[in-house]
Amino acid sequence: MEKGRIVLASASPRRLELLASAGVEFDVFASDIPEEPIPGEAPADFAVRLARDKAVATAARTEGRWFVGADTIVVCAGEIMGKPVDEADAVRMLRKLSGVSHEVITGYAVYDRERDGLLCKAVVTRVVFKPLRDEEISAYVATGCPMDKAGAYAIQGGAAYMVERIDGSYTNVVGLPLCEVVEDLRRIGAL
Numbered sequence: 001m002e003k004g005r006i007v008l009a010s011a012s013p014r015r016l017e018l019l020a021s022a023g024v025e026f027d028v029f030a031s032d033i034p035e036e037p038i039p040g041e042a043p044a045d046f047a048v049r050l051a052r053d054k055a056v057a058t059a060a061r062t063e064g065r066w067f068v069g070a071d072t073i074v075v076c077a078g079e080i081m082g083k084p085v086d087e088a089d090a091v092r093m094l095r096k097l098s099g100v101s102h103e104v105i106t107g108y109a110v111y112d113r114e115r116d117g118l119l120c121k122a123v124v125t126r127v128v129f130k131p132l133r134d135e136e137i138s139a140y141v142a143t144g145c146p147m148d149k150a151g152a153y154a155i156q157g158g159a160a161y162m163v164e165r166i167d168g169s170y171t172n173v174v175g176l177p178l179c180e181v182v183e184d185l186r187r188i189g190a191l
């Protein structure tokens with residue numbers, strides 16, 4: 001694989017690690033896209049729109065052929081949860097997730113600059129949390145870990161023990177549905 005042809009449009013260390021773990025060679029270029037849902041926008045459409053914007057905006061700013069953008073959101077009882085704005089917000093989100101089922105949606109997009117082609121998808125994983133005690137929530141929030149995670153938790157970190165069940169892709173929850181992304185990159189000739 002010729003280096004520099006795939007660009008991951010992300011500042012997320014999780015996405016970088018996941019894509020690298022699949023043996024894909026790529027460059028990284030962080031995008032800076034405002035993340036606000038349009039009123040009435042369906043959650044999956046929102047995640048895909050952001051993923052597309054990240055990929056396309058990055059293509060305008062740096063060299064490369066294929067640009068991969070992604071966005072992960074948590075959806076619980078109709079609420080789209082991005083990253084918490086502060087610790088109180090993280091506590092609120094974790095209380096809401098306690099003992100119930102929610103969806104983690106990662107939208108991803110691959111922009112092919114040479115063909116001006118765009119591939120976009122959303123992958124959904126269902127996650128069920130055990131009921132959380134207030135002390136568990138406050139201890140976890142005090143670690144600081146929830147602050148840069150959608151839904152205020154990291155399944156790969158301190159929240160692993162809170163997860164009772166998961167139905168669907170695990171890497172999708174961490175931030176990039178690896179199986180699907182690698183398959184798509186192969187299909188479009190990027191790998």
Ligand SMILES: Cc1cn([C@H]2C[C@H](O)[C@@H](COP(=O)(O)OP(=O)(O)OP(=O)(O)O)O2)c(=O)[nH]c1=O
Pocket residue numbers: 009010011012013014015030031035054070071072073074083104148149150151153154155156173174175
């Ligand atoms: C639910 C969950 C989310 N997350 C992370 C993945 C994403 O990094 C983050 C959601 O924020 P995103 O806005 O999707 O991504 P980002 O801002 O971190 O990076 P970029 O936009 O530059 O690509 O939450 C976990 O690491 N573990 C989890 O279990």
